[in-house]
Amino acid sequence: MDPRWVVIVLANAFLVFLEGQLNHYLAHAPVSVYLCGLALPVAGLRLRFRPGLIAMFLTGLVIDAVRPLPFGSTALLLATLFTAWHSVRARLPRDGVAPPIIGALVANLVLFLTQPLLLGTAIASGTTAGRVLVDLLLSQLGVVLLGTWFFALQEQALLLRGVDLAEEARQPGGAL
Amino acid sequence: MSPLQFIRQRPFAVLAVVAVLWLLAPVAVKRLAQVSLFEFGAPADFAASYARDLQQYWSLRTRSKNELLQTARDLANLNASYELRIQENESLREQVQRLEEALHLPSDAEYRTEIARVVRREFGTWSQRLVIRKGRNAGIPVGAPVVFTGGVVGRVAEVYAYTAVVDLVSSPTLRIAAMVDGDSRPFSFQGGPNPPFAQARGAVEFVPLDIYASEQAPKRIVTAGLGGVFPAGIVIGHVQSLELDTGGLFKSGTVLLDPRLNELHEVAVLVPLNPEQQ
Numbered sequence: 001m002d003p004r005w006v007v008i009v010l011a012n013a014f015l016v017f018l019e020g021q022l023n024h025y026l027a028h029a030p031v032s033v034y035l036c037g038l039a040l041p042v043a044g045l046r047l048r049f050r051p052g053l054i055a056m057f058l059t060g061l062v063i064d065a066v067r068p069l070p071f072g073s074t075a076l077l078l079a080t081l082f083t084a085w086h087s088v089r090a091r092l093p094r095d096g097v098a099p100p101i102i103g104a105l106v107a108n109l110v111l112f113l114t115q116p117l118l119l120g121t122a123i124a125s126g127t128t129a130g131r132v133l134v135d136l137l138l139s140q141l142g143v144v145l146l147g148t149w150f151f152a153l154q155e156q157a158l159l160l161r162g163v164d165l166a167e168e169a170r171q172p173g174g175a176l
Numbered sequence: 177m178s179p180l181q182f183i184r185q186r187p188f189a190v191l192a193v194v195a196v197l198w199l200l201a202p203v204a205v206k207r208l209a210q211v212s213l214f215e216f217g218a219p220a221d222f223a224a225s226y227a228r229d230l231q232q233y234w235s236l237r238t239r240s241k242n243e244l245l246q247t248a249r250d251l252a253n254l255n256a257s258y259e260l261r262i263q264e265n266e267s268l269r270e271q272v273q274r275l276e277e278a279l280h281l282p283s284d285a286e287y288r289t290e291i292a293r294v295v296r297r298e299f300g301t302w303s304q305r306l307v308i309r310k311g312r313n314a315g316i317p318v319g320a321p322v323v324f325t326g327g328v329v330g331r332v333a334e335v336y337a338y339t340a341v342v343d344l345v346s347s348p349t350l351r352i353a354a355m356v357d358g359d360s361r362p363f364s365f366q367g368g369p370n371p372p373f374a375q376a377r378g379a380v381e382f383v384p385l386d387i388y389a390s391e392q393a394p395k396r397i398v399t400a401g402l403g404g405v406f407p408a409g410i411v412i413g414h415v416q417s418l419e420l421d422t423g424g425l426f427k428s429g430t431v432l433l434d435p436r437l438n439e440l441h442e443v444a445v446l447v448p449l450n451p452e453q454q
Contacts, residue, residue: 017224030373076198
């Protein structure tokens with residue numbers, strides 16, 4: 001079994017758990033954060049197509065299992081975002097801290113804003129514009145604050161399994 | 177675009193195949209995957225929940241003996257008053273049973289109470305849910321009402337082996353038949369919309385025109401007992417304002433829910449004793 005997608009999926013499952021715990025404490029406010037956009041950048045920037053697609057699809061299923069969304073919808077969305085990113089990544093800057101953070105912010109925005117479409121208008125209308133704005137701002141702030149740490153965690157977890165993504169990306173056919 | 181050019185766009189073709197395969201996958205496969213992945217993540221949530229309980233235990237251990245004695249005295253007073261209430265309830269229950277038999281009325285659905293700790297609270301933008309630490313292992317069915325000392329918590333939406341997911345009363349996914357306390361005319365209650373940094377809310381519709389409520393004189397609303405899920409008389413919240421709706425035949429308004437709803441640690445699931453009566 002390819003350790004790349006297994007490690008990425010497990011790390012993303014840990015992200016879903018952390019997000020759940022954070023929201024448990026934020027329920028006092030009550031506000032919430034959505035951090036699933038963080039699941040995309042390492043796969044989008046570093047992984048080859050097949051392990052990346054598997055990792056993103058399974059990550060989406062993990063996310064959908066704990067949310068009241070149609071099961072598989074986030075999986076298809078993440079897979080689509082990954083494919084789009086994979087197809088244009090040769091033309092985009094990939095070095096440094098900014099590209100994965102910006103990628104995560106865009107992915108998070110897309111995933112957050114598609115939720116009401118997936119839930120249906122009856123449920124989507126059951127919130128206020130203020131709540132959407134506050135939750136979105138907190139989510140994007142969370143992505144910026146946790147991004148660097150989470151990407152490093154994923155890369156270190158892969159290194160523990162003997163996979164050096166930075167090295168692989170420089171090889172022929174790699175991401176760089 | 178020629179077929180060859182399309183095939184060259186391999187990533188998108190593969191994505192399309194994956195999407196079609198997923199959409200055509202049998203519902204049973206999807207359900208199995210969803211339940212398996214939920215159960216896969218459940219132990220981590222359980223561990224976090226037990227860690228919080230342990231944290232609370234050790235924080236309680238730091239309390240002084242005098243404080244504990246005071247609490248024990250308060251609890252003893254409370255127990256004495258509850259003993260009295262239990263006796264009153266018992267005689268009322270017998271009276272109701274006698275009247276039902278005399279008038280040949282169908283008896284109300286009966287419930288047993290299953291107390292469950294809250295594993296996780298989710299006050300999301302579009303839906304509010306709780307995960308509780310009891311599921312199929314405690315005989316909890318989908319649709320069972322969930323209550324706490326302040327009134328309605330919500331309704332069980334999903335049941336897993338050792339956990340259950342509860343749709344909160346503040347969630348737009350939940351609709352209940354309600355009535356003003358002391359009035360028998362039912363109307364509709366729905367959770368949300370919930371503003372940020374404020375008490376959870378709900379909305380009422382189809383309220384009779386002669387019912388008035390304001391912030392200064394709010395009206396307490398309770399479950400109407402219609403629809404077969406919630407027994408009648410459980411507190412939902414307080415109507416803060418009522419306005420004529422567009423048709424002019426009814427009123428609609430905002431309900432403030434119990435402020436403790438987003439801090440719950442323990443809830444009671446009402447498990448029907450005779451589900452066929454529901």
